Amino acid sequence: MPEVSSSPQEDDQTISNNAVKSRALVYFNIAGEAVQKSQTRQITFKKEKDEDILYPTRRQSCSVVNTPSPCVNKTISQLQELETKMEECFQQQEDTLEREKIPRFLGVERVKHGEGGWLPVSSDLSDKDGKILALKQEMETVLSAAIQLIRSLETDRGEAEEALKLEKLRRKQICMKIDSLSLWRLQELPVAVQKEHEACVKDVTEIHWYLDTEVRRLKRLQYEVAEVEETNVKIQEDINCMKKHSPLLEEKLQLECISLERMQLNKNKALELYNAVHKIYEETLKKYQQTTLQAVNERANMTTELQNGREKVEYYQTQLDSSKSLWADYSKMITETTQKIDSSQDKLKEAEKKRGSVHEKETSLNRKISELKAQLVSQEEKKNDLERCCRHLNSELEKMKTKWNDELSSLKLKHEKTLSVLHKWTEKNSTLSLANEGLLDTIRESSKKKVEYETEIQYLTKNTIKNEEMTKKVDKEIIHVNSLYSESKNKLEEWENKLTQERDKFMALEENMKKLIRDEIGAMLASQTRMRKLQTEHSETEKEIQSRRNVFFKLLAEARAPLIYLEAEAKRGGFIHKENYEKVSDMNQKNNKFLEVTKMKKQQLEEKKMSLNEEIREIQEKCSIVSGQLDKLMKTSQSVKAKAATMKASYELKLRQKANLEKSIEELKESFEFSNFKKEHGQMVIDQLLSDLESCEERIELEQNAFEKLLQARQDDLKNIKVSTVRT
Numbered sequence: 013m014p015e016v017s018s019s020p021q022e023d024d025q026t027i028s029n030n031a032v033k034s035r036a037l038v039y040f041n042i043a044g045e046a047v048q049k050s051q052t053r054q055i056t057f058k059k060e061k062d063e064d065i066l067y068p069t070r071r072q073s074c075s076v077v078n079t080p081s082p083c084v085n086k087t088i089s090q091l092q093e094l095e096t097k098m099e100e101c102f103q104q105q106e107d108t109l110e111r112e113k114i115p116r117f118l119g120v121e122r123v124k125h126g127e128g129g130w131l132p133v134s135s136d137l138s139d140k141d142g143k144i145l146a147l148k149q150e151m152e153t154v155l156s157a158a159i160q161l162i163r164s165l166e167t168d169r170g171e172a173e174e175a176l177k178l179e180k181l182r183r184k185q186i187c188m189k190i191d192s193l194s195l196w197r198l199q200e201l202p203v204a205v206q207k208e209h210e211a212c213v214k215d216v217t218e219i220h221w222y223l224d225t226e227v228r229r230l231k232r233l234q235y236e237v238a239e240v241e242e243t244n245v246k247i248q249e250d251i252n253c254m255k256k257h258s259p260l261l262e263e264k265l266q267l268e269c270i271s272l273e274r275m276q277l278n279k280n281k282a283l284e285l286y287n288a289v290h291k292i293y294e295e296t297l298k299k300y301q302q303t304t305l306q307a308v309n310e311r312a313n314m315t316t317e318l319q320n321g322r323e324k325v326e327y328y329q330t331q332l333d334s335s336k337s338l339w340a341d342y343s344k345m346i347t348e349t350t351q352k353i354d355s356s357q358d359k360l361k362e363a364e365k366k367r368g369s370v371h372e373k374e375t376s377l378n379r380k381i382s383e384l385k386a387q388l389v390s391q392e393e394k395k396n397d398l399e400r401c402c403r404h405l406n407s408e409l410e411k412m413k414t415k416w417n418d419e420l421s422s423l424k425l426k427h428e429k430t431l432s433v434l435h436k437w438t439e440k441n442s443t444l445s446l447a448n449e450g451l452l453d454t455i456r457e458s459s460k461k462k463v464e465y466e467t468e469i470q471y472l473t474k475n476t477i478k479n480e481e482m483t484k485k486v487d488k489e490i491i492h493v494n495s496l497y498s499e500s501k502n503k504l505e506e507w508e509n510k511l512t513q514e515r516d517k518f519m520a521l522e523e524n525m526k527k528l529i530r531d532e533i534g535a536m537l538a539s540q541t542r543m544r545k546l547q548t549e550h551s552e553t554e555k556e557i558q559s560r561r562n563v564f565f566k567l568l569a570e571a572r573a574p575l576i577y578l579e580a581e582a583k584r585g586g587f588i589h590k591e592n593y594e595k596v597s598d599m600n601q602k603n604n605k606f607l608e609v610t611k612m613k614k615q616q617l618e619e620k621k622m623s624l625n626e627e628i629r630e631i632q633e634k635c636s637i638v639s640g641q642l643d644k645l646m647k648t649s650q651s652v653k654a655k656a657a658t659m660k661a662s663y664e665l666k667l668r669q670k671a672n673l674e675k676s677i678e679e680l681k682e683s684f685e686f687s688n689f690k691k692e693h694g695q696m697v698i699d700q701l702l703s704d705l706e707s708c709e710e711r712i713e714l715e716q717n718a719f720e721k722l723l724q725a726r727q728d729d730l731k732n733i734k735v736s737t738v739r740t
Contacts, residue, residue, distance in 0.1 A: 081729075084736055087161055090154045091740070097147055104143075165733065172726070183719070190712070208698055218692015219699070289437050348616075549659065 254261070 081732070081736075083161055084165075084733070084740075087154065087158045088736070088740055091158065094147070094151055094154055097150075101143060101147055165737075172730070176726075179719075179723075208694070208701075212691065212694020212698050214687045214689075214691020215694025215696060216691050216698070217695070218689045219695040220692065221688060222692050293437055
């Protein structure tokens, strides 16, 4: 924005300096050339004054006065007095001439025009005409003063004309500047104002917010002032009461000091006890933490060992089932062989007859039987190994159980002891802390009351001083506000229309921001619902895992009873196997006699062997299926664990996203508040610029009004001077 290159202070200084130099009618800002001309004219006038020695009694009062109207009036009155005196003198002379019959004038020379002015040259008069000479001298002095006044008026008139020309030029320049400013205002100022308005909408809202806060603050301060006055009255009453009861309070203070000293001693003793107890408590806590860590580690090791033992038990159980099936098959075979032996006893007699021919075949069969015996021995050894492994596992399980039970019982006892000790010490600490707190509360209350009374007294004295100062300031501000109210009322009417538009824009912006915030809140709620669903799923999976664990533990508990039963059956099977082995040995002796029967039995045994192999294959397939199911269960448990881990990770990610969203919302709020502050700041700048512009416009208007008034006064004075000169 272009600035006006003239200040009212400089103009006033130049006007005051030129007013002293010239005897002008009105103040004007005269240029340097006019001042130089006035100075040269004054110098010439001084030279003429030196030459005019005939007029030593020149008036110099007009140089002191700014307006020459009194000097003019005075000269006019002097001229009128001279006219009256001249008329009287002429009448007297006419009277004397009529009496003496002498001509009216003896001789009068014409008035000659000289450099000094118009001067009457008188002829030699007689000594009788003394009055005429006095009148002549008065005439000379008055005329010289009038001529000098006319010259000064002419010089002032010339200077005034030059000043008028300069003022007209200045007026033209100011008009040109005003026109350029008005053109700039019409062309560029709306665009600039629009840009500033768009840039400073936020600042406008911030300024409104600041004004609202200031109004609220003023109301709050007024309310606080009222409260302070009420508290002052109450405190004054309390002070009077304290003054009355001061000796009692001093006695009470002394007693409280004595009790405080006692309490301090008790407090020190209690603190020593507390420190000792606290050390013991910390040591017990450390021991408890160490034991808990050891127990956790032992539990983890025990769980791993239990899982390994369960796997071994399952493996041995499958082997026992297979051996059971084999034992049942062998028992069936033995029963069948016994039946066949009974049936073949009749045929033995016939077989003895054919013994010689079948001896070779019998040797071959004996070889095969020896092979079968070797197979039976190997199977018995395997069975014995399995029984030993089962016994060893059962013994290990029992040992582990006993160890775990002993360790758990010892840990429980230690934990109970530590808890009992802790309860005792906590009860003692609570009693001591309650006693200490009661004593400390009494001490603190007494000391606080003392300090509060002193601070309140000081605060009230300060508040009284501040209230007096505030009342003075408020009175001054009320006077200032009353003066500003009339000025701000007009501005408010103009700004109300603009504020309505800005409020509409701000409301639109607020609605947009609210929509954005609602969308973000909806996204947050959706994410929260997802998190809750994930948490519920996670809890359900954990419950399922726990239920499966309980089922597995139940199965283990149920499997222990059949293991014992299987062991008893294995022992019985061993005895039966021994008996059957003896019977088989007897039968082998008998089989040596009955070759034909053995052939038939061999065929039957081969058929049974095939059937047994098929059954073994089926059992192996079933075992493979069971192992596959177990592998699937392990995989599912691992997948569930992995899902749980992923769920935990996703839950942590969601929590982080939630925290990030909260941080982003806080940052958005801060940016929104910062933008509002910028808006308010911009509005303050706009208001200041507009106030400066209005002050400039008011100053220009004031200068124009002053200039017009001065011109009118000058013209009126010139008219009056012209009228007075015409009259003279």
